Amino acid sequence: EAQVTQNPRYLITVTGKKLTVTCSQNMNHEYMSWYRQDPGLGLRQIYYSMNVEVTDKGDVPEGYKVSRKEKRNFPLILESPSPNQTSLYFCASSRGGTGGLNEQFFGPGTRLTVL
Amino acid sequence: GENVEQHPSTLSVQEGDSAVIKCTYSDSASNYFPWYKQELGKGPQLIIDIRSNVGEKKDQRIAVTLNKTAKHFSLHITETQPEDSAVYFCAARSNTGKLIFGQGTTLQVKP
Numbered sequence: 712e713a714q715v716t717q718n719p720r721y722l723i724t725v726t727g728k729k730l731t732v733t734c735s736q737n738m739n740h741e742y743m744s745w746y747r748q749d750p751g752l753g754l755r756q757i758y759y760s761m762n763v764e765v766t767d768k769g770d771v772p773e774g775y776k777v778s779r780k781e782k783r784n785f786p787l788i789l790e791s792p793s794p795n796q797t798s799l800y801f802c803a804s805s806r807g808g809t810g811g812l813n814e815q816f817f818g819p820g821t822r823l824t825v826l
Numbered sequence: 827g828e829n830v831e832q833h834p835s836t837l838s839v840q841e842g843d844s845a846v847i848k849c850t851y852s853d854s855a856s857n858y859f860p861w862y863k864q865e866l867g868k869g870p871q872l873i874i875d876i877r878s879n880v881g882e883k884k885d886q887r888i889a890v891t892l893n894k895t896a897k898h899f900s901l902h903i904t905e906t907q908p909e910d911s912a913v914y915f916c917a918a919r920s921n922t923g924k925l926i927f928g929q930g931t932t933l934q935v936k937p
Binding site for chain 2: 715746751752753754755756759769770801803812814815817818819820
């Protein structure tokens with residue numbers, strides 16, 4: 712089954728404790744992206760990757776890191792989480808390098824709470 | 827900067843009625859406008875999209891219209907059913923290639 716998977720689905724952590732949210736897709740998509748969803752703000756892009764070893768900042772990259780060492784994986788790293796990073800996070804992938812013109816397939820989401 | 831405004835934020839209709847969600851965008855170079863549906867506990871899923879060279883597109887009970895001059899586009903759902911209840915997001919592809927999402931509309935269809 713073609714899908715995007717994220718782990719963990721739920722996470723409660725404390726300020727400053729490094730964490731990683733994994734994302735994996737099995738559709739051989741070039742483009743991958745991370746979004747955060749907050750009430751009243753919609754989906755805001757954190758980072759995106761057009762292909763292996765190619766990553767770039769989205770609209771809200773502060774406090775986040777990503778890497779794209781393999782085509783299928785795109786982990787999101789919070790080196791020192793803060794309470795304002797409490798949010799619902801989505802990973803997405805699409806074919807092609809730009810990501811803007813093709814359907815994006817979203818993972819099920821990761822609800823993160825930083826105390 | 828690039829921006830997409832979506833209205834209303836919440837919409838409640840009776841089953842069988844129509845629902846309309848409207849979006850405006852700021853970047854006149856935007857050329858692709860998808861709509862995503864997000865059911866409770868799931869990620870958004872594409873339901874329909876339209877490109878800038880088309881004014882209207884229909885797929886069964888859903889349709890999207892685009893007015894490039896006014897820079898707005900709308901989602902129309904006819905004969906609504908309870909399973910249409912969800913959060914709907916519009917988006918516009920900016921000239922930088924990014925998808926800019928609207929704030930979302932929570933649609934409730936009452937049986």
